[in-house]
Amino acid sequence: MRRLAAVDAQAAGLGLFAGQKATDAVALTPELTIAEADPAADTRALAGLADWCARFSPAVAADPPDGLFLDITGVDHLWGGEAAMMADFVARLARNGLPVRAAIAPSPGAAWALAHFGPDRAIADEAIAALATLPVEALRLSGADAAQLRRLGLRTIGAVAALPRDQAGRRFGPEVMRRLDQALGAAPEAFAFVRPPNPWFARLAFAEPISAPEDLARVAGDIVARLCARLEAEGRGARRFDLAFHRLDGVAEAVSVGLALPGRDAAAITRLFLPLLERIDPGFGIEVVTLGARETAAHVARQPGLPPLSGDSHDRETLAPLVDRLANRLGEAAVWRAEAFPSHAPERAVARRPPLSTPTDGGWDRERPRPVRLFRRPEPVEAVAPVPDDPPVMFRWRGRAHKVRHAEGPERLGEEWWRRPWSEADPASARDYYQVEDEDGARFWLFRDSPYGGAEPPCWWLHGLFG
Amino acid sequence: MSRQARLMAMRARLSGLESAVPRAVLPFGDPRVDGCFPGAGLPLGCWHEVTGEGMEIETAAVAAAFAAVLAAPLGQRGEVVWILRRDDLYAPGLAGLGFPAERLIQVCVRDEAEALAAMEDALGAAGVAAAIGEAESPDLTAGRRLQLASERHGATGFLVRRRLYGEATTPRGSAAATRWRVTPAPSEPVPGEPGLGAPRWRAVLERCRGGRTGAWIMEKSDGAHPLRVVAGLGDRELDPPQSVRLAG
Numbered sequence: 199m200r201r202l203a204a205v206d207a208q209a210a211g212l213g214l215f216a217g218q219k220a221t222d223a224v225a226l227t228p229e230l231t232i233a234e235a236d237p238a239a240d241t242r243a244l245a246g247l248a249d250w251c252a253r254f255s256p257a258v259a260a261d262p263p264d265g266l267f268l269d270i271t272g273v274d275h276l277w278g279g280e281a282a283m284m285a286d287f288v289a290r291l292a293r294n295g296l297p298v299r300a301a302i303a304p305s306p307g308a309a310w311a312l313a314h315f316g317p318d319r320a321i322a323d324e325a326i327a328a329l330a331t332l333p334v335e336a337l338r339l340s341g342a343d344a345a346q347l348r349r350l351g352l353r354t355i356g357a358v359a360a361l362p363r364d365q366a367g368r369r370f371g372p373e374v375m376r377r378l379d380q381a382l383g384a385a386p387e388a389f390a391f392v393r394p395p396n397p398w399f400a401r402l403a404f405a406e407p408i409s410a411p412e413d414l415a416r417v418a419g420d421i422v423a424r425l426c427a428r429l430e431a432e433g434r435g436a437r438r439f440d441l442a443f444h445r446l447d448g449v450a451e452a453v454s455v456g457l458a459l460p461g462r463d464a465a466a467i468t469r470l471f472l473p474l475l476e477r478i479d480p481g482f483g484i485e486v487v488t489l490g491a492r493e494t495a496a497h498v499a500r501q502p503g504l505p506p507l508s509g510d511s512h513d514r515e516t517l518a519p520l521v522d523r524l525a526n527r528l529g530e531a532a533v534w535r536a537e538a539f540p541s542h543a544p545e546r547a548v549a550r551r552p553p554l555s556t557p558t559d560g561g562w563d564r565e566r567p568r569p570v571r572l573f574r575r576p577e578p579v580e581a582v583a584p585v586p587d588d589p590p591v592m593f594r595w596r597g598r599a600h601k602v603r604h605a606e607g608p609e610r611l612g613e614e615w616w617r618r619p620w621s622e623a624d625p626a627s628a629r630d631y632y633q634v635e636d637e638d639g640a641r642f643w644l645f646r647d648s649p650y651g652g653a654e655p656p657c658w659w660l661h662g663l664f665g
Numbered sequence: 666m667s668r669q670a671r672l673m674a675m676r677a678r679l680s681g682l683e684s685a686v687p688r689a690v691l692p693f694g695d696p697r698v699d700g701c702f703p704g705a706g707l708p709l710g711c712w713h714e715v716t717g718e719g720m721e722i723e724t725a726a727v728a729a730a731f732a733a734v735l736a737a738p739l740g741q742r743g744e745v746v747w748i749l750r751r752d753d754l755y756a757p758g759l760a761g762l763g764f765p766a767e768r769l770i771q772v773c774v775r776d777e778a779e780a781l782a783a784m785e786d787a788l789g790a791a792g793v794a795a796a797i798g799e800a801e802s803p804d805l806t807a808g809r810r811l812q813l814a815s816e817r818h819g820a821t822g823f824l825v826r827r828r829l830y831g832e833a834t835t836p837r838g839s840a841a842a843t844r845w846r847v848t849p850a851p852s853e854p855v856p857g858e859p860g861l862g863a864p865r866w867r868a869v870l871e872r873c874r875g876g877r878t879g880a881w882i883m884e885k886s887d888g889a890h891p892l893r894v895v896a897g898l899g900d901r902e903l904d905p906p907q908s909v910r911l912a913g
Binding site for chain 2: 516517519520521523524527528532533534535536537538544547548553562563564566567568569570571572573574596598603604605606633635637638639640641662663664665
């Protein structure tokens with residue numbers, strides 16, 4: 199059955215309401231326009247609105263499906279008071295076609311109650327006075343709790359608040375008491391504010407727009423030095439730096455660099471940025487440059503120019519400049535350290551780790567023959583193998599015949615049956631690996647893809663080369 | 666001043682120009698090989714070229730294995746950076762050759778220029794003991810840059826010659842301290858044990874700055890140096906030299 203999820207003001211005036219059957223609504227008003235509800239898009243739109251609200255307050259939390267909390271403690275004076283701030287807020291949203299109900303109260307719970315059940319644009323100085331006459335549903339209770347309160351004749355928040363606390367707590371449970379306390383400002387409430395304030399931010403504005411490449415390089419150095427000086431004063435380092443050039447036409451051209459370890463060496467960070475500046479299109483000119491630092495952490499700098507102690511040569515900090523240069527030039531995925539992964543499938547036996555992760559002590563199985571080069575896709579070879587379970591006596595790979603002189607194997611590697619449903623596991627899908635040496639001494643890693651005796655003759659593949 | 670004394674003075678001056686600091690070496694522990702090098706061992710703080718033959722130029726498996734065995738003892742001194750043209754190096758295989766795969770940082774690059782630049786960066790960085798790069802042929806400028814970078818912290822470079830399928834070939838001069846031409850050699854199975862014997866290579870030292878050339882059959886061993894000379898190769902078995910080299 200299709201029901202109305204939401205109605206606009208005009209539809210509400212015609213007597214339609216959310217939850218009504220769609221067929222009934224169309225019967226009442228044949229000219230009704232129905233759009234499909236899209237909760238995911240609503241959530242995205244709410245997140246976008248929360249981002250926009252950052253202009254009013256640094257601490258904005260979304261309250262799905264249709265609410266926003268703004269912590270305006272200490273910011274309302276910028277608008278000349280709470281009333282003026284709310285008027286500006288509502289007017290800006292109304293101009294975008296968003297009808298809203300807003301309220302300002304000392305606690306989030308009270309603000310929610312007023313916005314949903316109180317007079318529009320209420321500003322409360324005292325929570326209990328403003329909420330006393332509101333229905334109990336304004337406490338953000340579950341349907342069952344609210345219905346129970348109503349059954350007992352407690353219709354308003356004032357009536358619930360007036361009850362003796364110990365008896366009410368026993369009678370209605372801790373949830374009702376918690377919500378009441380939150381509404382009255384007696385209990386704390388945690389919010390996930392959408393945008394954690396980023397204090398590591400620097401901005402340079404220019405009287406005249408700049409566009410010359412050498413100017414870009416110079417201001418990049420200036421702004422990095424400015425932010426790094428702040429980081430140094432507070433004993434911190436950052437792993438990501440985002441540099442944005444804001445053009446006259448409103449477009450922001452951004453580049454960012456990453457460090458393998460938290461750092462604040464202005465010269466080194468500037469050097470990482472310089473090759474990226476070629477990508478910046480200054481357009482008609484750049485008026486503002488901003489730099490943000492992310493993933494900051496406490497950072498104790500080593501004395502520059504001091505050589506590492508002997509035996510300390512594997513120090514991560516020594517290697518960090520090299521890893522940073524390579525990772526920023528070639529991409530972070532192009533620099534890695536291999537680590538043994540517990541899997542017998544050759545393709546999966548190696549895991550990639552960040553290059554500065556602490557080296558683990560191998561874990562490699564040196565006893566089993568493994569090639570130096572492993573092909574990503576095994577290459578088919580034509581092989582002649584006389585007896586079942588024998589290595590081939592000769593094979594042809596890339597047009598050249600190799601006569602096998604010595605062979606070692608087979609090493610049977612089954613599929614990783616736990617990766618698939620039990621019913622699909624196939625005991626016949628095993629590979630028999632042989633290390634073979636041709637008459638020149640070159641060594642190859644061949645495998646036969648299925649045991650003999652199956653429906654089809656087995657194929658031979660070359661999976662890798664030993665040096 | 667006699668002719669002999671003048672020659673001695675010039676030689677002393679030249680050797681002073683060539684290496685201001687005494688060069689560290691990595692001896693093979695076999696006088697037949699060590700005798701070819703000016704410092705009685707593979708010189709460190711410079712770069713070496715390892716090349717295969719034939720189709721090897723594309724897969725570079727033999728050259729990679731030989732370079733890994735040459736560089737294995739350096740893993741105790743710092744990190745080893747391997748610059749790859751294609752992501753097909755298999756760390757378990759390197760570990761099987763005795764190479765310290767946990768000390769290995771792998772870098773995958775897109776073309777020859779990037780490979781040489783990354784190798785130069787790696788050689789010049791503190792904390793790096795060796796850099797192994799896959800590239801075809803650095804010209805004299807690039808070779809000189811690699812040399813200067815390896816002198817900064819005494820890192821040793823190994824250039825594994827590799828040309829991917831379809832790339833144009835541009836043979837150029839080289840400035841490597843040594844050049845090795847490596848081909849596989851038939852191994853000897855251990856009597857009484859199943860399977861293959863230790864891998865063997867026919868290693869030809871085609872060029873050695875300040876030293877002599879040579880050719881040996883070498884075998885992977887578990888001794889002090891991971892390579893053991895099985896047999897020397899007579900001069901008649903050597904490949905004819907490809908071109909006359911004027912500067913050394």
